Amino acid sequence: MSDPQKPDISTVSSPRRRTLSPETFDHETVIGRTPTTVVHKVTVGDTNDPIAVKQPATHGTLSRDIFDSFRHEGKRWSQLTDHPHIVGVVDWGESPLPWLHHDVDVPWVAMEYMDGGDLNEYVGNISLEATYWVAEQLADAVWYAHHDGGGLIHHDLKPENILFRKTPGEQWDVPKIADWELAQTILNHSDSVGVTTPQYIAPEQAHNESTDQLTDQFQLGIVLYELFTGAHPFIDDPESTLEAAVISGILQNEPAPPSELRSILSPNLDDILLRMLAKNPSDRYEAMLQVRNDLGRILRESNPSTDQNKNQTESNVKQSNIEIEDQSPESADTTCLEMSDQELKSENSISISNGTVVSVSGRGGSALIRTELANDGTFYLSNIEQDIKFGQDVLLCYEVDDPSAGDIIEVQPVKDDEGSLKIxxxxxxxxxxxxxxxxxxxxxxxxxxxxxxxxxxxxxxxxxxxxxxxxxxxxxxxxxxxxxxxxxxxxxxxx
The missing domain is CATH 2.40.50 (OB fold (Dihydrolipoamide Acetyltransferase, E2P))
Incomplete structure (x- = not known):
């Protein structure tokens, strides 16, 4: 990846959070519209920097649900604005908006103004190298939301919700994920959440089943498949296909490997996207971190001269750099369960450290565990054979001096007589x-x-x-x- 093309993320950083007074909004134009919302470009007071303000499409008599929805979106979205590939929220509130010419309170969310269009405009119009880079950054942003951003699931990933900021010269424009209206926390993943666009619906959403972070993975898989191939993975012409037929196609059809549609694509990309698009969530990647790492690996392998350290995610937030490695039961050392703490410290060079279970996915024995061993404070571990629960203290067994997630050989629950959660x-x-x-x-x-x-x-x-x-x-x-x-x-x- 050549330096002149690699964007300087600091030049398109999100605006800072601050309190806004809508009476100072200077309305310029409407820049977006859906059946439920309208987005305006405005400037504030004497500043020249534009922001975008989102409001309900209907502003006459508004239900309590609409006010609650905007409050929910502003609160959830604001948890994510430290990431360079998530559109920043400036403020949100409920007050009269000057362009509506009445004194009725209306809910609104003010956000970063994105001047580069949405992802649809970039499909087929950027280099393959830039495409891999965009895909890696989007995967990183979704992982951040799931992991460090309060455990948020987007639920509505689609090209229209991936916007770009323009950059100077020949630098690549910078993608950022917007519209966290349907976002829910991972802890609330048992509730089914719908999606506004049928052609990006995940099978579990179509079946009205529970959703979790793997739902975002499937939706992003469709988005990236279109970004790399220009085609929808399940439907030949989704724009002119009836909604029921689109959903039926997603549930019944199998995607062709991307490299069959575009021979320049790496076969490794086939493996990534087809795994993301598995109809059974348990067949997908366990975490978006793995998707990000695999996409980044293709980019670096395609350009060996690239400095790998410099090609890590552009995130200016503290994130995990660990590689997740699957451990088979045969390769896992079970001595941790059979020894006392003193024996663990002295025999076979096995060390132990404390951790606390942050969340349990329920798929394949996977969990997020907070521990001081992790550079960013948390390990994502898979194939955990022990029965662990949210909030439970655990012991992590490892054999190296500075372990990553792949070096953990056993997770042992710390039983408490009262079974309470100590955190x-x-x-x-x-x-x-x-x-x-x-x-x-x-x-x-x-x-x-x-x-x-x-x-x-x-x-x-x-x-x-x-x-x-x-x-x-x-x-x-x-x-x-x-x-x-x-x-x-x-x-x-x-x-």
């Missing part, structure tokens, strides 16, 4: 289920730490609903209701 410097947590909610911030919560099975709690600040799973933060070894210091909906729980 973050002694804070103690326990799950519960809301039995009943009354006015004035009171609720009855069924939990294993209550002697009679239920805590009756007051002064609850969270908005709870009956049947909702929550996490109770408490103090002391044998807590009563008064020892509970915080109640957190499981969907908002951040370990």
């Amino acid at each position: 973050d410097n002694g804070h103690t947590f326990e799950k519960g289920v809301v039995v009943d909610v009354t006015d004035s911030g009171r609720a009855s919560i069924k939990t294993g730490i209550a002697n009679d099975g239920v805590f009756h709690l007051s002064d609850i600040e969270s908005d709870l609903q009956s049947g909702e799973t929550v996490v109770l933060r408490y103090e002391g070894a044998n807590p009563t209701a008064s020892d509970v210091t915080e109640i957190i909906p499981i969907t908002e729980f951040d370990v």
Whole structure:
């Protein structure tokens, strides 16, 4: 990858977060429209830098759901704006907008103005080298959202939601992922979330089944297949095909290897994209980190003179540089489970370190585990044979001085007599289920730490609903209701 073409990411960094007053918006033009939203190009006050402002398409009588949706989008999206390939959010709010000429509050999200068009305009119009680079950066951005950005799943990846910032000279334009309207946390992945564009729907969405980070992987697989080949992987002409036929094609048809459509493409790319597009989620990559690494490997192998260190992701945020390696049960050393801590430290050069389970995917024994061993604080591990749970303390066994994820030979749960979740410097947590909610911030919560099975709690600040799973933060070894210091909906729980 030649230096004159490689973009300087700092020249297209996202604008900083700041509080905006809509009365200072100077409206220029409408730059985007969907059935539900309108996006405007505006400038703020005396500044010359434009921003984009998104509002509901209908602004007469707005339902509470619309206001909630915009609040949700602004809050979720703002968790991701440190990544150079995610469109930055500047601010969001609810207030009258000057171009509507009325005093009714309207929800809005102000974001980075993208002047380079969307991904559709780049298909077939950039070099193969640039195409590989764009694909790698998009995979990195999605991995960041899943891993470091609060565990967010986009749910609606498509070319129209991948926008570009123009760069000077011959440098490649910079892609950034936009529109996190449908984003949900990984902890909330059991809920099914739809998609607005049928031709990018994942099979689990079409079947109205639960979605998770592997849903994003399938959608990005369609996007990248089109980027490399100019064709949809499942449908010959999706734009003129009826919606039902598009969905049927995605569910029933098998994609041709990309190199059959474009012989210049590497056969290794076939393996990547076809694995991303597996109809069964368990047949896809376990994490987008693996997709990013494999795409980057093709780019570097196609240009051996490239400095590999410089070709790591352009991210200016702290991210994992580990390689995930599959470990078969035959190759895994099981001595960790059979030894005491002292024996582990002295025999066979096996060392141990503590970790905490951040999330469990439920597919192939995979989990995110927070540990000081990891450069970025977290390992993604696969083929874990032990039964581990969210929030559980574990021991990680390894044999080298500076292990990566692939060097972990065993994950051993640390059993706690009370089965509680111990996280973050002694804070103690326990799950519960809301039995009943009354006015004035009171609720009855069924939990294993209550002697009679239920805590009756007051002064609850969270908005709870009956049947909702929550996490109770408490103090002391044998807590009563008064020892509970915080109640957190499981969907908002951040370990």
